[in-house]
Amino acid sequence: MSGLLTDELRAFIGAERSYPAQEEVGRAAIRYFAIAVEDRSPLYHSDSYARAHGYPSRIAPPTFVVESGAYAPGTPNENGYLAHEWDIPMEGFRNIRGGQEYEFMRPVLPTDRISVKYVLESIEEKSSRDGRGQLMLISVATYTDAAGEVVATNRETFFLQPLAQTTSAEAAP
Template sequence: MSLLTEEIRALVGTSVVYTAPEPLGRAAIRYFALAVGDDNPVYTDDDAAREAGYDGVVAPPTLVCETNQYAGLPRDADGYAGHGWGIELPGTRQVRGGNAYVFHRPVRPGDVITATWTLAAADERTTSAGQDMLILTSRAEYTNQDGEPLVSNEETIIYVAVTP
């Protein structure tokens, strides 16, 4: 059974863009830091941030990668509130293969974040147990209102055929 369908091949190279409806606020930065349990004062105190070499308060690095935090994306059937490609492959289980982040510059209060997601590749392989699998690679580029790069993210999602 081939998991790499013509419909999926046609999606490779497709991009979607999400732009926040307003600038990132200091409260959102503080709440995100609290939610992830990071009490680094550079996220809440201008003086501490300046002592660390910043112009003022900065956001925790991963805030920008949580597109649903600022783009208002709805949750899917699995409860995921981020970008998905809408690929459903009956007879498979989905496994997150991981993310590789490159952080280019800090996110600051007042930044308007844009996320551009591109489905970069779709490859078919076979597991060591002989199961078919489809490996999708997405790339996300996050920029601020001036087009300056904030973060690059390469994400891998794997669909593995479930044997009866």
């Protein structure tokens, strides 16, 4: 292996970033997301339909809370990217998203105020399929409501591959 995991990178292990809720989720944001993913269920745009099925109001589609980049404050970078980043030095690497594990505790409502905390759980050097080195990062996001109760978690796996060996897998963000 090629010593990709430098002390500079190792120092990021255990890093945390927290983003307090800035506002309620909102009905429009939920409806917009549902339209964008072509989910036409009235659950996401009709309060009366949702109440008839046992919910206090319309709800958000399950992955709304974990797919949104709305939490991080700030302005878009030069690539238009706005959401949370670890600011890891990545010159000469491409960031490949490997997968995610979501856990949902309850439906998200338009009146929820969602805060999120990210923890960079691990960085490990791994062999890619062709035997060359790459870095595997695991980042865990925990989403909480105004009462501090966890509503969802998102455990994401990324690979940092030297550009010379990048494959056609999903590139992130």
